Amino acid sequence: MSFRGLSRPNASSGMGVADHSKTTFMELKQKKVHRYVIFKVDEKKREVVVEKTGGPAESYDDFTASLPENDCRYAVFDFDFVTSENCQKSKIFFIAWSPSTSRIRAKMLYATTKDRFRRELDGVHYEIQATDPTEMDLEVLRDRAH
Numbered sequence: 001m002s003f004r005g006l007s008r009p010n011a012s013s014g015m016g017v018a019d020h021s022k023t024t025f026m027e028l029k030q031k032k033v034h035r036y037v038i039f040k041v042d043e044k045k046r047e048v049v050v051e052k053t054g055g056p057a058e059s060y061d062d063f064t065a066s067l068p069e070n071d072c073r074y075a076v077f078d079f080d081f082v083t084s085e086n087c088q089k090s091k092i093f094f095i096a097w098s099p100s101t102s103r104i105r106a107k108m109l110y111a112t113t114k115d116r117f118r119r120e121l122d123g124v125h126y127e128i129q130a131t132d133p134t135e136m137d138l139e140v141l142r143d144r145a146h
Contacts, residue, residue: 034054037075039117081146094121094124095127
């Protein structure tokens, strides 16, 4: 019995995952048309939706500047790097952004929805939970990817 294709809300979180969220992630993963995707929980629709995408030429600074200072978000970032053997590699990071200044209700909502949403993103290599920008600094990604 497989539950893979189900987009229905999870009983514990009550939030589903929009099909557009899944297809946008697949575009980042397979077609490399996005450098990053930022997702938010739409409480009215009761699902995780795409808030913003960044083009392949955008930088990590562009990505971090797109995250709200005082609200939670999920994001995926396609990190390109060169190994010590001089090979071009790419790793996909899932980032759960939950700044300490965000509302407690938002933190709880994102915390209860995270695992359900994360399972829908097949192909993520690493996961980072960040409450301030230093926890998701570019050096943190470099260290994890190598």
